[in-house]
Amino acid sequence: MTKIVVIGGVAGGMSAAARARRLDENASIIVLDKGPYVSFANCGLPYHVSGEIPSRDSLLLHTPETLRAQLNLDVRVNSEVTRINREERTVTVNGPEGTYTLGYDTLIYSPGSKAATPPVTGLDHASVHWLRTVPEMDGLIARIEGRSEFDAVVVGAGFIGLEAVEALAHRGGRVTLVEFAPHVLPPLDSEQAEWVDRELRKHGVRVVTGTSVEAISDANGAARVRLSTGEVLPADLVVMSTGVIPDSSLAKDAGLELGLRGAIVVDGYLRTSDPHIFAMGDAAAMRQEIGDGDLIAPVPLAAPANRHGRRAADAAVLGIGRAADRVDDAHQAPRVLGTAIVRVFDLTAALTGANRRTLSAQEVDHITVHVHPADHAGYFPGAEQMHITAHFAKDTGELLGAQIVGGAGVANRINVFATALKARMTANDLADLDLAYAPPFGSAKDPVNMTAFVAQNILTGQMPVWYSEDLEQVAREALILDVRSATECEDGMIPGALNIPHTEVRDRIEEIRKASAGRWIAVHCASGVRSYLATRILIGHGFDARNLSGGALTLDVTRPDWKQNPS
Amino acid sequence: MTKIVVIGGVAGGMSAAARARRLDENASIIVLDKGPYVSFANCGLPYHVSGEIPSRDSLLLHTPETLRAQLNLDVRVNSEVTRINREERTVTVNGPEGTYTLGYDTLIYSPGSKAATPPVTGLDHASVHWLRTVPEMDGLIARIEGRSEFDAVVVGAGFIGLEAVEALAHRGGRVTLVEFAPHVLPPLDSEQAEWVDRELRKHGVRVVTGTSVEAISDANGAARVRLSTGEVLPADLVVMSTGVIPDSSLAKDAGLELGLRGAIVVDGYLRTSDPHIFAMGDAAAMRQEIGDGDLIAPVPLAAPANRHGRRAADAAVLGIGRAADRVDDAHQAPRVLGTAIVRVFDLTAALTGANRRTLSAQEVDHITVHVHPADHAGYFPGAEQMHITAHFAKDTGELLGAQIVGGAGVANRINVFATALKARMTANDLADLDLAYAPPFGSAKDPVNMTAFVAQNILTGQMPVWYSEDLEQVAREALILDVRSATECEDGMIPGALNIPHTEVRDRIEEIRKASAGRWIAVHCASGVRSYLATRILIGHGFDARNLSGGALTLDVTRPDWKQNPS
Structure with missing residues (x-):
């Protein structure tokens, strides 16, 4: 009987455990999580803060009991692994009933990330909260419960920061958003981030960019937040969303190979430098089997973690070169494009692939396209404008990255760009894409086609x-x-x-x-x-x-x- | 000065004319259309019938005057070409001021299609209407104007037929839909068409499939529609939407090569068998430069016609192998997948690529996947279920076709499938697609990923x-x-x-x-x-x-x- 031990019971870890069970009815599969909940909807937390998801229970997708009944998994919460003993293939667990050792044939390591904490004094103030786990969410809600208005400072204007801003504004908060980078949503190019900035201001959010928080102090139970500009903001609540770093300390202690930002280096099948240990999610980063095999930065997003958990189970249980590998590229690493999307009040912002900063840093010769098409035929009621920025390689015309800000239809087109990126499509390919058109849904020349037409015109010199x-x-x-x-x-x-x-x-x-x-x-x-x-x-x-x-x-x-x- | 003559002033023809002007400021470009309007929104006609597009003028995107001002085009309406004289490179035109001859260096032939008229007696009855041009729309509306209720029979349950049904129901019509094929929306597989059938019935439409109309006779000004079942339906209005056939008679008379259904055969650059004549849109069909170069049936859809008009102008004005051809596949024919979408009351139905009937006819060994995912995370309010049917090649796992019926998110995923089809992606590729996820927009495992996971499970024998x-x-x-x-x-x-x-x-x-x-x-x-x-x-x-x-x-x-x- 194969023994599989999984560290981390959300996203990657739980996907791996569930897939492993479906592949091997007889394996012993034990899932260890240091927190009190597994398989919770971490991406849904901001929407319960806002009240848009009214039921807290709906965030708890599974319990150890349901996972036992459906998948015969042995799920142990409040159980922290304190050590990986690679030689004897065991882990040391500190659980509710004390410390013990578990043996494994395969170890799935998916502990996620830790909050990246900036050098701010006073982070232990009672007003300061994070929004990454259910208990953190509970604490944050308790802090503002019953207040119809309050002052909030959100530190960090990434995806979760923006979701927190919207949630708090929705609950009546007077929100100030503080971002160290020159603009909100730093992964976006500046001209796209500006639309998001406008939307935030339109909804009464104060946006302070190019500024850091230096200290948090107490003022009769509330906080005083001092910025690098010298300004002091009153705050009943401070939400920290300044990014994450891989939680790879166990892996480091065990001597596994680490890469950028301390992420565990894995191959296309999520194997670490120890063939018995697989890693994925926020803690890991995949060595890209394209180009010169460069290490890449970890991509802390839910969707790749989920897919990679499944893929790791396939590799672990079925062995590498699983039966599904019927096509040439199956051994190629999945291409994590960092596709992401966020709703900011009435606006949607999305991106996939490289932005201008990355392309400049890597000295990739490229052209940039800006178009502002409507999501569907202009003569049909309700058309909403979107703003597309897309980058193409100057020599080959290959799509390198795309960003869209707008209303309806943004998710649709960013997914087309993401699919095209994976397929390494060029402007010529995108110009010929045969996308769905009827007046309520698109245009005879779809926004993606239009982007490609403009790229062709620039690349060929037709339109300097x-x-x-x-x-x-x-x-x-x-x-x-x-x-x-x-x-x-x-x-x-x-x-x-x-x-x-x-x-x-x-x-x-x-x-x-x-x-x-x-x-x-x-x-x-x-x-x-x-x-x-x-x-x-x-x-x-x-x-x-x-x-x-x-x-x-x-x-x-x-x-x-x-x-x-x-x- | 290059002389370009364009026959047909909508979709393909107008796209070609506009692109030709942008490529060559000095060319003489004359657009001839036998109807009174050019550049009208033919896909929008049903939505003006319904009243959803209130202004008739908004369907008329351009006039000869605006096209003259913006693009210096010489647009001549009510001008029918009666003959193409290939030897002397002229066309004979019958216009408002009589008959004359026009010389050309390049002829762009995009006359569209004619209604395919079934063998029904009484089609000249005043109640019988088509819905393909602005005058036809005007006539149809005049027939029901001022009536708060009326009996209508729509013949043909394709895309335009369904749009007509919805429009007439919206105006208070008691609508019966008659379809000769075994189910509505014949391009869909039967299990998907059934959802559309249910939606129609739910909104009070009577659906009669596997039945043809045999005769239309008069009853005090209204019509009596006799079906092949012997039943007779009363009708104040009969809408014929039984498909189209290429309007290629001029091309036939001129000796151009014709293919299936009489469509003009063109290559990947829209060139006919005469190097000075290009054709596109409903009248043409592209010889596929894949496999054994088989002829394919014409695809009478607006989006390919528009893209092909632009492509033809590139080929005609810049010459074949235009400067944009920087990648290996640029000479490959665009792959027309027949991607289409239609709104049917609260439902959306969409398809791309091959259906079961085509695969069976071509004896392609394939597996089929059926999944019913939600458009976004189930714990986020408003999730709507969609029904996906997808076909994959049994040997390679290549995606062959997909169909989706549902609510929100259908257009999004059909576009991903269409992009994947063009890139010849396999189930393994789709399983790794990095699509946009946040709770309001998708799931960590997107419906497209889920489809691919199931395909992998079937292809590998994991799930018989x-x-x-x-x-x-x-x-x-x-x-x-x-x-x-x-x-x-x-x-x-x-x-x-x-x-x-x-x-x-x-x-x-x-x-x-x-x-x-x-x-x-x-x-x-x-x-x-x-x-x-x-x-x-x-x-x-x-x-x-x-x-x-x-x-x-x-x-x-x-x-x-x-x-x-x-x-």
Whole structure:
């Protein structure tokens, strides 16, 4: 009888345990968790804080009893493993009834992560809470229970931080969000994060970026939160969401190979450097079997943890090269793209693959596309605009990453991009994607197709572009030609720009030639569509014309001075 | 100056014309359309009938004037091409001011399709309408204008037929839907079409399948519609939506190569057998450059027509092997998967790739997966169930086709499947897809991942299955084991089935052994999940056990006798 011991009873660990049982009815499978709950919906915690998920019980998907009845698992809560003894293949467990030793043939190690705690004094104040486990959630709710209004400071504007902000605002909190990075949702490119920032402010959240928390002190039971700017914020509640680090101390003590941020290094089948130990989830990072096999940073997301738990059980129980491996690429490591999505009030923000910072750091030569399509046909009621930023390799046209902020249809398109990334699709492939279209659901040229069309135009030189971050230099060396209507221009123009509506460009070529005085023409409109037409007309007349990627909609969000500068 | 003549001013033709202008500012581009409108939203017509799109003008996306102003196109409506003279590269045009000849360097031929008219007498009756053009829509609306209730017969239950049914029901019509095929939405597999059938009936629509219309006669201005069953239906309005055939008569007269259903054969760049003539949209069909280069049937959908118009202009204006062709597969034909989606009252039905009928006809050895996941985490409010049927190649595990019927999230997942199909992904690839997850948007194991997991289990023999269509034979040779709860079984069971809840299977193995009397065990539950666990337990105990694909949810829709047969 095979003995399988699983450390960690959520996401990866529980997926592995359940799959192992389905693969081997006769194995002994013991799941150890140091907390009081297993298989709880950790991603649902913020929504119980908000009240949107009214029942706390609905977060507890399974109990040791249901797991025994359904899967014949031996689940032991409040049981912490204190040591992995690799030589004799045992773990030392500190449980409710004392300390004991368990033998294993296979050890599944999925303990998750620990909160990354910044150097802030006073984190032991009663107002300070985290939101990663059910007891932490309970404590947080107890802190604000019965208060119809309160002051809250959320530290960290990542996914969980934003979910906490929304939940607390929903409960009547006056929320200040403090983020050390230059903008909220740091994995997003800045022009996309700006939409999220606006949405937060629109809902009364104060957003403080580029700022850290230095100290938390007491004020009659409430907290005083001192920022690096010197400002002091009153707070009945402080929520810490400043990221996580792999909980790999046991693995380190046991001498397993560790990588970036102390994550346990695993191969495509989740095997650690010890063939009897598998790891996954927040504690592990996969060695990518692409390129030069570089180590990658751990990706602390629920979905890969769940999939990897299943995959690890397949590898452990069936042996490597399981019967499912019927295709060439089956031995290839799963490609963790870091696909993520978050709801921020009425907005949805999502991303997959690389962002500009990663591409710059890795010196990947790329082009960037900005488009602002509607989620479905514009003539059908209820169309909502989305903002897409996508990066493509300059040489091959391969998609490298995509980000979308908008309303309806964001999850749909980010999933298409994620699928395309896994398949290493190029702009040409995406241009031909045959996606679902009927007026309530899409457009004949889907937002993904549109993104690819623009990428093709840039890659082939059909549409030379300039980017909003280069505005100052562009303003010095080019004639800025604003091809929006005169009415639109009344709300503001780039200083020094010339306004000629796009339908008049053909007839006013000589006027443009005179105004340009030999300079290149930096064309723009609101979203980049009309200015593309104008750019092509100008190129057809021999001008060096380039189009502002994403138009004023992109420029605007990155240039707060725009509105104040009507010409 | 290059002369480009475009025949057909919607979808493919207008996309080609607009793209050609953007590629060549100096070309002469003339667009000829025999109707009074160009660039109208033909997919939106049913939604103006319903009133959901209130403004008729919003369907008219462009006029000859706006196209002149924006794109310098010479658009001529009410101008029918009566002949293509390939030798001298001219077309003969019959326009408002008489007949004339136009020369071309490149001819873009995108006239669309004609309604496929079944052999029904009386189609000239005033009650009989089609819904393919703006004038046809106007006529249809005029027929029912001012009536708060009326009898309508819709003939043909394809996409447009269903949209017409919904629109007419919305306006107060008592609607009967008549379909010649055995079920509504013939491109769907029968078990999926059944959900659509139920939704129609739920909203008061009478559905008559396997039946044709034989004759339409007059009854005091209204119509009498005689069916092949002998039944006669009264009708104030008859809507014909019995499919389309390519409008390729000009191409035929000009000697261009035609294929299936008379469609013009084009290559991956939309070139016809005449290098100066390109064709796309409903009139054309692409020779697939995969396999043995078989001809395929035309795919009369708006989205491929739009994309192909753009692609044809690239090929025509830039020449074949346009600069964008930086990747190996760029010369490969776009893969038209026939991805389609339709809203039917509160339900959404979508499909991509091959269905069971196609796979059987082509003798492709495949397995089929049925799953019924929720669109997002079950513990988050508002989760809606979807029903997925997916086909995979038995040898390689390659995805061959997928269909989804449900509520929220259907468009999202059909687009993932469509993208995966284009990339020729396998079940293993889909199992590792890194899709967006947060409780409002998905599940840690996305419906697409779940579909792939089940496919892996079937392909590897981990989960032997039986299918609902084999019930009669299964009932003769196997013990049917229903592992739902006793309460669920009160609503009905398969006659002769034994009920043992899945959590009791381990303890009641000997009881099952006795009942089976050496037969194999046909396990089932409601959706196929609990019965999968039971199947694995039984296999672990040495039984030949197989799981009902999709469970009672799939069986039920295909077996109307189910409810009437409690054991």
